[in-house]
Amino acid sequence: MTQSTSASTRPHGNFDLLRMLFNGRAFFALIAIIIIFSTLSPVYFSTNNFLTMSSHVAIYGLLALGMLLVILTGGIDLSVGSTLGLSGVIAGFLMQGVGIHAFGVTLYPPVWAVVILTAMLGAVVGGINGVLIAYFRVPAFVATLGMLYVARGAAMLMTNGLTFNTLEGDPELGNTGFDWLGFNGLLGVPVSVWVLIAVAVIGMLLLRRTPYGRWVYAIGCNARAAELSGVPVKRVQVSVYLLSGVCAAIAGLVLSSQLTSAGPTAGTTYEMIAIAAVVIGGAALSGGRGSVGGTLLGAFVIGFLSDGLVIIGVSAYWQMVFTGGVIILAVLLNSVQYRGRKKRSTAIPPSSKPGGVVDAVTGNRNSKSAVVS
Numbered sequence: 001m002t003q004s005t006s007a008s009t010r011p012h013g014n015f016d017l018l019r020m021l022f023n024g025r026a027f028f029a030l031i032a033i034i035i036i037f038s039t040l041s042p043v044y045f046s047t048n049n050f051l052t053m054s055s056h057v058a059i060y061g062l063l064a065l066g067m068l069l070v071i072l073t074g075g076i077d078l079s080v081g082s083t084l085g086l087s088g089v090i091a092g093f094l095m096q097g098v099g100i101h102a103f104g105v106t107l108y109p110p111v112w113a114v115v116i117l118t119a120m121l122g123a124v125v126g127g128i129n130g131v132l133i134a135y136f137r138v139p140a141f142v143a144t145l146g147m148l149y150v151a152r153g154a155a156m157l158m159t160n161g162l163t164f165n166t167l168e169g170d171p172e173l174g175n176t177g178f179d180w181l182g183f184n185g186l187l188g189v190p191v192s193v194w195v196l197i198a199v200a201v202i203g204m205l206l207l208r209r210t211p212y213g214r215w216v217y218a219i220g221c222n223a224r225a226a227e228l229s230g231v232p233v234k235r236v237q238v239s240v241y242l243l244s245g246v247c248a249a250i251a252g253l254v255l256s257s258q259l260t261s262a263g264p265t266a267g268t269t270y271e272m273i274a275i276a277a278v279v280i281g282g283a284a285l286s287g288g289r290g291s292v293g294g295t296l297l298g299a300f301v302i303g304f305l306s307d308g309l310v311i312i313g314v315s316a317y318w319q320m321v322f323t324g325g326v327i328i329l330a331v332l333l334n335s336v337q338y339r340g341r342k343k344r345s346t347a348i349p350p351s352s353k354p355g356g357v358v359d360a361v362t363g364n365r366n367s368k369s370a371v372v373s
Helices: 002-023 025-040 047-072 080-096 111-134 140-159 191-209 211-221 223-228 233-259 270-280 292-311 316-337 341-345
Strands: 098-100 105-107
Touching: 025 292, 025 316, 047 080, 047 191, 047 211, 047 233, 047 270, 047 292, 080 111, 080 140, 080 233, 080 270, 111 140, 111 233, 191 211, 191 233, 191 292, 211 223, 211 233, 223 233, 270 292, 270 316, 292 316
Parallel strands: none
Antiparallel strands: 098 105
């Protein structure tokens, strides 16, 4: 009997170890990247370089956090890179002054107004995506791919393909301070990193501590079961795309502030980086699984890998190869980890009790379900 018990516990321990390695793969990958590049370059492992790389990662992280909400519901948003570029162009346009020809005047909005208007633009773009997907049942891939071209084309039209190069503002016009996001620091940490931390904390609280977060996971696990349980599926779907658009707009503000310029081609292919960060962080592309912490780790993996390859002088072409290889490996590991689970999660039946619902994440029947309508 003793031998049988010990034999049965041995595989369980191996399984726990394997599960820990799977769940922590983004963290272990980040540690490996830091160790490898630190041995290859003495510059890599330094405080200044880490802060610089973190400011670059902030842009990827902001896009990835918005993308996480969309992927958790089983969707995809291919328009975030173009939304980033359009948001930067809008910010640059406003900083240059808005001419009202009928009255012969030019208005120069303060920076805070530029930030708010740009975030509202991102919300509008994301909201349009959400309405097309939720209410008109346009496939997410098609709707967001179309918006990718619409947003990028709008940015090109606004600038005629050129770049706004002067975003510092003028003290006499009261519109200075735009470069504060990109160049200033707080307690020795770049402001862009603090922005990423603030958005991450809000996202973590939203997903973990509110009914809305449980709705998001429930829709990703089984949208039909969630709808039968009283979850406002369509409204939640619209909201996640709207929030993704806002995150992309904030990323556009950060990037244009760091560059002190805004061009219509900014953010090209960044949607792929955002998706990769979410996948590397352990989220399932089929929806219902993922976390803010894992997504941030995924963003740091991509950012630190890209900057490390630049520091040691690797060709830009090889950088694309390495990054693509990491993405393929992450998707492969996700497929292995979540194999067979999607089928079990989609078999969750609706509750038959009056007033009771089934938790679409765990499948437990509970009259006081965490899924609150």
